[in-house]
Amino acid sequence: MRSEVAVRSSPELLAALVRLREAVGSASLGLETDDAVTLRELRSTTVDQLEDYILPRLVQLDAPLLTVVGGSTGAGKSTLVNSIVGQAVSEVGVLRPTTKSPVLVHHPLDAEWFAPERILPDLERTSSPSAGPGAMHLVATELLPRGIAILDAPDVDSVDRENRALAGQLLAAADLWLFVTSAARYADQVPWEFLQGAGKRGASVAVVLDRTLPDAALEVRGHLARMMSARGLRDSPLFIVPETDLDEDGLLTRGVIGEVRRWMHDLASDDTARTSVISQTLDGAIRQTVFSSHEIADAVAAQEEAAGELRTQVERGYRQAEADVMRAVSDGSLLTGEVGARWQSFVGTGEFMRSLEEKVGRIRERMVNSFRGRRSAAIDVSEAVEQTLGTVLVQYAEQAAERVDRSWAASTAGHALLENADVALDRATPEFRSRAAWAAREWQEWTRSLVRAEAAEKRLSGGFLALGVDGVAAALAMVVFTQQATTTDPTTAAARQLLDSILGEQTVTTLAKTAESELHRRVRTLFADEQRRHLDVLAANAPRRGAYDALRGAARGVDDARMNPGRERL
Structure with missing residues (x-):
């Protein structure tokens, strides 16, 4: 039986955040002043952060840890998700973008936590894959332990604008971002802009360097680690998944992804570790939201x-x-x-x-x-x-x-x-x-x-x-x-x-x-x-x-x- 979560919200904090949501949402920026377009986007993302993550998470601190798997096009995110779970739950393919609608995988007994009124309220819940980005496909499986859920998100650098926007929204709603890249794409600018933003707000991030040839692993790992350190991600875990053949089910073998899989299962079973991840991300999100609100206030002025x-x-x-x-x-x-x-x-x-x-x-x-x-x-x-x-x-x-x-x-x-x-x-x-x-x-x-x-x-x-x-x-x-x-x-x-x-x-x-x-x-x-x-x-x-x-x-x-x-x- 899991122990009670130690972190507790306060009515004062919740009420203050609700007032902030109202103030940010009603802050009109209709005039074309300098940087108005950028600041309108900041206002929109700040409202989304409050609605999609901060407020829902604050009122249900004991909800499962939501891990959003995101990253570059063709990095193998869906294959990695399927392999961590142990069955094909997210569609894979050579056509891009493959993941058109997000897929959220959870234990059957954790289903209540992912109802529309609890998190990401603007996404329709479906029991089968959807062709559009306005829905979220829920998959319940006992292969995933209680206490953790995995969300396979669209590519952050997708050719589809709606997919890119949805990827950003989902990453902002994550307790933990599992960033997946490859030896060929790890230095791409767009994903690193997201990672840098995550580092600025102190979000919990883990990085998976996928499809890495053995003779390049050491060099690429060192360069990637230096890039992470320079962007405020020095303490983020870094996992290497070598280039290898898939098994007959289209999955990576346990030996290849064992380190990532064990780490995630440990988070699910360890209340202290899970709470630490949630607390770090939530506190960082609140701090960043307050900072952004002051920036929006300057724009209002x-x-x-x-x-x-x-x-x-x-x-x-x-x-x-x-x-x-x-x-x-x-x-x-x-x-x-x-x-x-x-x-x-x-x-x-x-x-x-x-x-x-x-x-x-x-x-x-x-x-x-x-x-x-x-x-x-x-x-x-x-x-x-x-x-x-x-x-x-x-x-x-x-x-x-x-x-x-x-x-x-x-x-x-x-x-x-x-x-x-x-x-x-x-x-x-x-x-x-x-x-x-x-x-x-x-x-x-x-x-x-x-x-x-x-x-x-x-x-x-x-x-x-x-x-x-x-x-x-x-x-x-x-x-x-x-x-x-x-x-x-x-x-x-x-x-x-x-x-x-x-x-x-x-x-x-x-x-x-x-x-x-x-x-x-x-x-x-x-x-x-x-x-x-x-x-x-x-x-x-x-x-x-x-x-x-x-x-x-x-x-x-x-x-x-x-x-x-x-x-x-x-």
Whole structure:
């Protein structure tokens, strides 16, 4: 009967690792910052390491030791697995890749440990070989002792991309990696990249130098041992399997693989040795995951900085457009076209300089004209204001979109956002023209309401009656449009003089400032809505608020739980 496993998890460590998994998984790296592709891969592998190995192993420390057999193409991994087990459990052949789906061999009484909810949850379990890499073939045999399982993985340098990715995932889920290579392939770069990664995180690794000719064994073994030592694998076992014929069952003889086989059977029967292997790999995986999480947090910080700069460019671009509109509104430039012509037509040359008593005499005529359905000249002015103001808003909205487009295109992150956006960002939105016209119309209606409210508080003068609400509102618009003008046309200057005489200088100044502020508010709202499409695209790719702090805090929480003296350190 096997003794109880000495290493114990703690609720604090498990909870901390679950929080870390959540923080890493939700750390968006959607912007194309420097090394973003590499860091997204790191985030993905870190999540896989937590889900496939660390969390399952931590909650079941007494589960069988999982040995993943991996290595170079054609190194003889499947033959070695079959020979260690003592029967053909994994397909062998000359075509590459041979191992298309992983094969996991275990003792029948250990079957429960390899259910999908316990380890490698995204791999479908099958009872027969599968053609694709999305499934794992389970083989139960009493030839393998309890306490250890062997997983034959695809080649790490497979020509098939999915096989290579799966091999990496399986190796990251191993308690022990049995790396199989040959005298002809032992120095290949790709497998050594995996081995170097295993050495960095302190994983348990054993190396099998397969298919080695006797006269080359000493030289190759020495070179391989030096390579292992240089990559942090000095203490990893190294086994030599000579080139030899297979028996009638296609297996290596016991004499050839006896050393490897005995070592693995000893691990299965020796709780202390097995626990040591598991503890070394698990502790190394946790440490490496924390380290990787800090690296991902740095990437999140870089993304937050890039997102902040892109956001600033949007806000700066539309603030500039807002300022341009308000400058055009107040510097008299709106009166150089249709608005000025309509206004002059409304007031008539010198008409505002006549005595107000003459205008009172025209009240009756205005009233008669309104009953006859004649169009008020003040309405013509209002329509010209609406059209001109709407055109100005569209002009500067287009400029803002182009300005932001140029700013974003100058950076890698911004350029990628523009390329991948579902909406066009280099022009104003299609509906902006109608929204701008509506805003101009609503502002004029608001100005008329302002005039009505002012009139309600005062006794109506003859001049007010002569102009009417529409006329006073039109005159007020002319005052707003010339507040910052360096030179003013005499006709438009008359608007201020007339309103001063009707309402009083201070009242006109207050009304003009109020009307301008209201127009500014509406312009600001329009452009805030217009820039939202840029900000929505950015928000969909930028890290969520607090992601950096959450990730750093979760990583520190794992370290604190690991070093808690109240439990045995892994």
